[in-house]
Every structure is written in structure tokens, then in C-alpha cells.
Amino acid sequence: MMSGVSHQAQGMEALTSAMKANIVPDQEYLLQGSVLDTSLEVLNHRLKGLCDNVDAGHQTFHEKEMVFTIRGSSNVPLTLRVRHSLDPSINVPWQIRYCGQPEVGNRPTVVRSCYDIACSNNIVDFLTELGCRLEFEFVSKGYIYRKGRIKVTVSKVFKQGTGESLEAISNSHLVEMSVLATSGSNQVAEDMKAFSDQLEPLVRLDKYDLRR
Numbered sequence: 001m002m003s004g005v006s007h008q009a010q011g012m013e014a015l016t017s018a019m020k021a022n023i024v025p026d027q028e029y030l031l032q033g034s035v036l037d038t039s040l041e042v043l044n045h046r047l048k049g050l051c052d053n054v055d056a057g058h059q060t061f062h063e064k065e066m067v068f069t070i071r072g073s074s075n076v077p078l079t080l081r082v083r084h085s086l087d088p089s090i091n092v093p094w095q096i097r098y099c100g101q102p103e104v105g106n107r108p109t110v111v112r113s114c115y116d117i118a119c120s121n122n123i124v125d126f127l128t129e130l131g132c133r134l135e136f137e138f139v140s141k142g143y144i145y146r147k148g149r150i151k152v153t154v155s156k157v158f159k160q161g162t163g164e165s166l167e168a169i170s171n172s173h174l175v176e177m178s179v180l181a182t183s184g185s186n187q188v189a190e191d192m193k194a195f196s197d198q199l200e201p202l203v204r205l206d207k208y209d210l211r212r
Contacts, residue, residue: 026113026180026182026183027111027112027114027181027185028112028113028114028180029109029110029178029181029185029188029192030109030110030111030112030176030207031109031176031178031192031193031196031207032110032175032176032177032205032207033204033206034170034173034175034203035154035175035202036171036172037156039202040173042202043154043173043199043202044058044154046198046199046202047145048145050147050195050198050199051145051146051147052147058143058145059143059144060087060141060142060143061087061140061142061143061144061153061155062085062086062087062139062140062141063083063086063087063139063140063141064084064086064137065082065083065137065139065140066081066082066083067079067134067137068081068082068132068133068134070127070130070131070133078098079098079099079135080096080098080127080132081098081099082094082095082097082123082124082127083096084121086139093119093120094118094120094121095116095117095118096116096117097115097117098113098114099112099113099114100112100113100114107189108192109188109189109193110207110208111189114180137160138159138169139158139166140158142154142174143155147195148191149179149181149188150177150178150179151177151178151179152175153174154174154175155174155176156168156174157169175199175205177196179192
């Protein structure tokens with residue numbers, strides 16, 4: 001038992017040292033936009049030509065996301081997002097994500113602290129026991145493209161209908177461009193803005209106030 005505690009302490013010490021040395025990617029740089037369903041095929045062709053692994057094509061995903069909140073000593077609730085794949089052919093663990101408030105400043109992208117952690121499939125029960133409240137949930141299905149460390153997702157967002165049916169929320173697709181990097185990676189935001197300019201006028205990716 002002492003050996004297990006010792007290894008855990010060593011692991012925490014290593015993680016703390018890594019964070020102090022600024023080598024842990026804990027900042028998300030984000031741009032968002034939308035494209036009408038009628039223009040989706042054209043956007044996909046543009047992304048295939050601009051992104052890496054053109055011959056391999058794009059990667060698809062189909063997942064459900066649940067958003068929980070819990071109130072602590074402050075008036076600002078803590079928000080946690082739980083995601084898991086609905087594709088039976090993909091064997092990946094559930095994931096819990098924490099995103100902080102966007103930083104204030106004149107930057108080309110939204111910048112916020114972000115932590116993604118793999119977890120077991122009983123995470124919902126665990127959060128409920130902690131007192132977390134389910135605010136909303138949705139299903140997203142779409143494509144993933146990569147350009148270096150830049151990730152672009154193009155997804156259709158659905159809400160749960162009666163039974164197993166899904167209802168599209170709008171007649172458009174959500175487009176998100178993101179990079180997970182270390183603090184102070186200012187060049188990342190510039191690279192993302194330059195790449196997003198190549199997708200106009202099909203889609204305009206911009207920074208939005210995520211608190212609204």
C-alpha cells in the first residue's frame with residue numbers, strides 16, 4: 001500500500017513540476033462559426049484540400065455530450081462537460097472536460113484554460129453523487145480535419161427526440177477550429193487566424209463570447 005501511495009505522490013509531483021515548467025498543454029485556442037447544410041459539401045472539399053493526409057480523407061465522429069454544473073462557495077457555477085462516443089466501432093474511454101472563463105485581451109482567438117481527462121463510464125453517477133446538475137445534453141455527428149496541430153470539426157448538432165430519434169437543432173453545421181497548447185503560445189492564435197481566412201467566404205470563423 002505504501003508503495004502505491006509513493007508512486008501516486010511521485011506522479012503528482014511530476015505533474016506539478018511539468019505545469020510549473022509550462023510543458024503541459026492546458027490552454028485552448030478556439031474559433032467558431034457555422035455553415036449552411038447546402039454549403040457543407042463545398043466546405044468539406046475545401047478542407048480536404050487544405051488539411052493534412054489528403055489521401056486518407058477525413059475522420060468522422062458521432063458522440064453525445066452532457067453539460068453539468070455545480071455551485072461552490074462562489075456565485076459562478078463550475079461547468080463540466082462529459083462526452084462519449086456513440087459509434088460502436090470506436091473503443092475509446094469516456095471523457096470529462098473542464099473549460100475556464102475566456103481570458104480578457106485583444107487576441108485573434110478565444111483563449112481559455114482547458115483540461116481533458118479520460119474517465120470510466122460511471123462518471124455520470126459520480127457527478128450526480130457530488131451534487132452536479134445536468135443542464136442540457138446533445139448529440140453531435142460530423143467530421144474532423146487536422147492541419148498540423150490545428151483541429152477543425154464540422155458537426156451537425158441534434159437534440160434527443162422521442163425514443164431514440166434525434167432532431168436537428170438548425171439547418172446548419174457548427175464549425176470549430178481549436179488548438180490545445182501551453183500558456184503563452186501566442187503564435188498559435190495567429191496561425192489559426194491565417195488558416196481560417198482561407199476558408200472564407202464559405203465560413204467565417206471568429207471569436208465569440210462563450211458566456212452569453
